[in-house]
Amino acid sequence: MSVLDIAINRLDGSPTTVGQLTQGQPALLVNVASQCGLTPQYTGLEELQRTYGPRGFTVVGIPCNQFGGQEPGSAEEIAQFCSATYGATFPLTEKVEVNGPGRHPLYEVLTAVADDQGRDGDVQWNFEKFLLDRDGTVVARFGPRVEPGDEALRKNVEALLDD
Numbered sequence: 832m833s834v835l836d837i838a839i840n841r842l843d844g845s846p847t848t849v850g851q852l853t854q855g856q857p858a859l860l861v862n863v864a865s866q867c868g869l870t871p872q873y874t875g876l877e878e879l880q881r882t883y884g885p886r887g888f889t890v891v892g893i894p895c896n897q898f899g900g901q902e903p904g905s906a907e908e909i910a911q912f913c914s915a916t917y918g919a920t921f922p923l924t925e926k927v928e929v930n931g932p933g934r935h936p937l938y939e940v941l942t943a944v945a946d947d948q949g950r951d952g953d954v955q956w957n958f959e960k961f962l963l964d965r966d967g968t969v970v971a972r973f974g975p976r977v978e979p980g981d982e983a984l985r986k987n988v989e990a991l992l993d994d
Contacts (some may be wrong), residue, residue, distance in 0.1 A: 834967035835864050837937045842894070842906050842919075846922040847871050849967065856887045857964050857991035859979075860941065862895040862929050863911045864902035864957040872958050873917035879988065880921040883904060890921040893937075895929050895941045902926060929954040941986030946972040947983075960984070964991050 835850030852858070861876060873892075880890045896902040904912065906925065912969050913919035916991075927935035927944075930953045936955065941961045945951040951972075960973040971987045978984075 833941075834937065834940050834963060834966060837940070839893075839927070839935065839937055841876065842910055842923040842925060844906065849971060850892050852924070852988055853889055853963065853967075855964075855965055857962070857988065858889045858891055858994040859984075860891045860893060860961045860967060862954055862957060862961065863892040863923075863980050864895060864898065865904060865909060867898070867901040867914075867957040869956070869975055870901075872979055874988075875946075876921065877917055877919050879985075880919075880978050883988055883992065884921075888988060888992060889959065892919065892921060892923040893929075894923065894926040895957065896926055897928055901957060919920065929959075943968075943970075944969040945973050946974055948974075962991070963985055973992070 835848065837849045838846060839849060842846050859879065864870060876890050894902045913923060929938045931940040942952055942954060958975040958978065961969050962971040964970050973984055
């Protein structure tokens with residue numbers, strides 16, 4: 832089964848798949864949290880969306896409350912926070928677990944891929960990033976402290992775009 836076929840709900844609870852969220856485009860999947868020291872990365876994620884979205888790319892935010900309880904809100908609270916505070920226009924999914932026995936099936940696949948340091952396995956913290964090509968193959972993994980504006984991350988995104 833491809834990553835694109837994995838079922839996940841949108842933030843509003845409606846069912847979808849990773850492929851429907853990414854619309855067959857390269858995508859950056861990020862586990863997000865609204866009360867984390869890294870939360871300001873939402874600004875950079877939205878900038879990626881606005882810069883590369885018109886060229887066939889999308890960011891997908893995946894809320895997670897596993898790290899210090901930093902995403903405690905309801906779906907409505909998360910949506911309101913992302914919209915009002917950061918003007919987020921990219922899709923958000925339901926809140927999921929990324930590690931442990933309750934790990935969402937999406938993260939079973941994502942965490943099998945190593946980052947540029949050769950580290951695979953559990954997600955380290957909020958804002959870990961996984962770059963997918965249009966076929967759903969994970970082509971890069973970036974740690975939580977890698978900013979969305981990081982040159983290497985942007986070069987990887989640009990390499991996946993057609994134009």
